[in-house]
Amino acid sequence: xxxxxxxxxxxxxxxxxxxxxxxxxxxxxxxxxxxxxxxxxxxxxxxxxxxxxxxxxxxxxxxxxxxxxxxxxxxxxxxxxxxxxxxxxxxxxxxxxxxxxxxxxxxxxxxxxxxxxxxxxxxxxxxxxxxxxxxxxxxxxxxxxxxxxxxxxxxxxxxxxxxxxxxxxxxxxxxxxxxxxxxxxxxxxxxxxxxxxxxxxx
Amino acid sequence: xxxxxxxxxxxxxxxxxxxxxxxxxxxxxxxxxxxxxxxxxxxxxxxxxxxxxxxxxxxxxxxxxxxxxxxxxxxxxxxxxxxxxxxxxxxxxxxxxxxxxxxxxxxxxxxxxxxxxxxxxxxxxxxxxxxxxxxxxxxxxx
Numbered sequence: 529x530x531x532x533x534x535x536x537x538x539x540x541x542x543x544x545x546x547x548x549x550x551x552x553x554x555x556x557x558x559x560x561x562x563x564x565x566x567x568x569x570x571x572x573x574x575x576x577x578x579x580x581x582x583x584x585x586x587x588x589x590x591x592x593x594x595x596x597x598x599x600x601x602x603x604x605x606x607x608x609x610x611x612x613x614x615x616x617x618x619x620x621x622x623x624x625x626x627x628x629x630x631x632x633x634x635x636x637x638x639x640x641x642x643x644x645x646x647x648x649x650x651x652x653x654x655x656x657x658x659x660x661x662x663x664x665x666x667x668x669x670x671x672x673x674x675x676x677x678x679x680x681x682x683x684x685x686x687x688x689x690x691x692x693x694x695x696x697x698x699x700x701x702x703x704x705x706x707x708x709x710x711x712x713x714x715x716x717x718x719x720x721x722x723x724x725x726x727x728x729x730x
Numbered sequence: 731x732x733x734x735x736x737x738x739x740x741x742x743x744x745x746x747x748x749x750x751x752x753x754x755x756x757x758x759x760x761x762x763x764x765x766x767x768x769x770x771x772x773x774x775x776x777x778x779x780x781x782x783x784x785x786x787x788x789x790x791x792x793x794x795x796x797x798x799x800x801x802x803x804x805x806x807x808x809x810x811x812x813x814x815x816x817x818x819x820x821x822x823x824x825x826x827x828x829x830x831x832x833x834x835x836x837x838x839x840x841x842x843x844x845x846x847x848x849x850x851x852x853x854x855x856x857x858x859x860x861x862x863x864x865x866x867x868x869x870x871x872x
Contacts, residue, residue, distance in 0.1 A: 578768040582760075586776040591861055594783055598868030664839045665765035665846065673770060674846040678829035682814050684772075685853050689811045692860035696804070699867030 530574060537571040552607045554600055562593035575638070579669045739788065746788040753781035761854045765843075771850040775857025782858075783865045791869050800866055803859045810856025817848045 544564045551557045565588025572581035636643030646652050655668055655676070663671040673681055761774030786794035818829045826833035831845025 579770070579773075582768045582773050583776075586773050586780075590780055591776050591783075591864075594780075594787075595864055595868060598865065601868075662838075663842045663846075665843075667765055667767060669768070670764050670770055670846065670850075674849050675829075675831060675842055678818075678831075678845075678849060681849065681853065682818065682829065685811055685814050685856050688860050689807060689856050692807050692856075692863055695860075695864050695867045699870075 533574050534571055537567055537574065540567045541571070552609075553605060554603070554607055555597075555605045558593060558596040558600060561596060562589040565589035565592070579667075742788050746784055750781050750785055753777060753784065757781065761850065762847075764850055765846065771853025772857055774850075775854040776861055778854065778858045779861030779865070782862050786865060786869060791866070795866070798862060800863065803863045803866070806855050806859035807863065810852045810854070810859065813852030813855065814849050815852075817845060817852070821845070 541564060544560050544567060548557050548560045548564070551560065565584055568588065569581040569585040572578075572584060636645075640646070644651075655672055659668050659671040659676075660666070663675045665671050757774050757778035760769035760777055761771065764770035764774070782794060782798055785797070817831075821830050821833055822828055824833040829845070829849070831842045832838035834841035834844045
C-alpha cells in the first residue's frame with residue numbers, strides 16, 4: 529500500500545513536471561511548481577521524512593511560489609514562441625539525464641537495511657540509541673541538525689545570509705519609487721469608509 | 731507584483747487580519763517546539779516571513795515597511811548569524827569545542843538544550859529577515 533502511494537505520488541510529479549514544460553502560460557506554470565512541491569512533500573510524509581516534508585511545503589510551495597510570482601511581475605505572462613528546438617541542447621539533456629540515472633543505480637534501495645547509513649556504527653545506530661542521553665530532544669532530526677551537525681547548519685545559515693546580501697545588492701532595499709515616498713492614506717486603516725478611494729497605484 | 735491596496739479587496743483584508751496572528755503564533759510554535767515535533771529554525775523562519783508577505787500582498791508594501799522596516803531587516807539578518815556563531819564562540823570561551831553545547835550549563839543535557847535553543851533562534855531570525863527582504867526586493871521593483 530505504501531509503495532503504491534509513493535508510486536502514484538511520483539507519477540503525479542512526472543505529470544506536473546511535463547505540464548510545467550509544456551505550458552506557455554507562465555502564471556499557470558508557476559502555480560504548477562507550487563503543486564509540484566506540495567506533491568513532493570506528500571511523498572516525503574509517506575516516506576516518514578516529516579521534517580523534510582515540512583521544509584518542502586513551506587519553502588517549495590510557499591515562499592518560492594510567491595517569489596516566482598514576484599519575478600513574473602517583471603515580465604509578460606506568456607512565454608515567447610520558441611524557434612526551432614536545438615539538437616545540441618537535447619543531446620546534453622539526454623546525456624546528463626542518462627548519467628544521473630546511471631548514478632542512481634549505485635544508490636542503496638529505499639529503506640534498505642544494509643545501506644552504509646544504517647550499518648555504520650557511528651551514524652544511524654548511534655543517533656537513535658544515544659542521542660537521548662547525549663543531546664536530549666526526542667526529535668532526533670533536531671539533535672542531528674543543531675548539535676551533532678551544528679557546524680554544517682552554521683554554514684547553511686551563512687548561505688541564507690549570503691543570499692540575502694546578494695539580493696540586497698542586486699535589487700536594493702533602500703531605493704524607493706517616487707510613489708512610495710508620498711504618505712499613503714492607509715488604505716486598510718479606514719474600514720468605516722467603504723467608498724473612500726485611496727488608490728495610490730493608478 | 732500587484733499589491734492590492736484597494737478598498738474593493740475588503741474580504742481579503744478582513745481574512746488577512748484574522749489569519750496573520752495565527753500564522754505568527756504557528757511560526758513561534760514551530761520554532762520552539764522543534765525539539766519535540768517536526769520543525770525548527772528554517773521552517774519557522776519561512777512561516778514567520780510568510781505572515782509578513784501575506785500582509786504585504788494585501789495591505790501594500792508601504793504599510794508592511796512601517797511594521798518591519800528594511801533597515802531593521804538588515805540588522806536582523808546579521809543578528810541571526812551572530813547569535814549562531816556567537817554561541818559557537820561562547821562554547822569555545824567556556825573551554826569546549828566550537829558549538830559543543832555541553833559546557834553551556836553544569837548539566838551537559840541542559841547545556842545542549844540551551845545551545846540548540848540559541849542556534850535555532852539564530853537560524854529562524856536570519857531566515858525570516860532574508861525571506862522578507864527577498865519579498866521587499868521583488869515587490870518594490872514593480
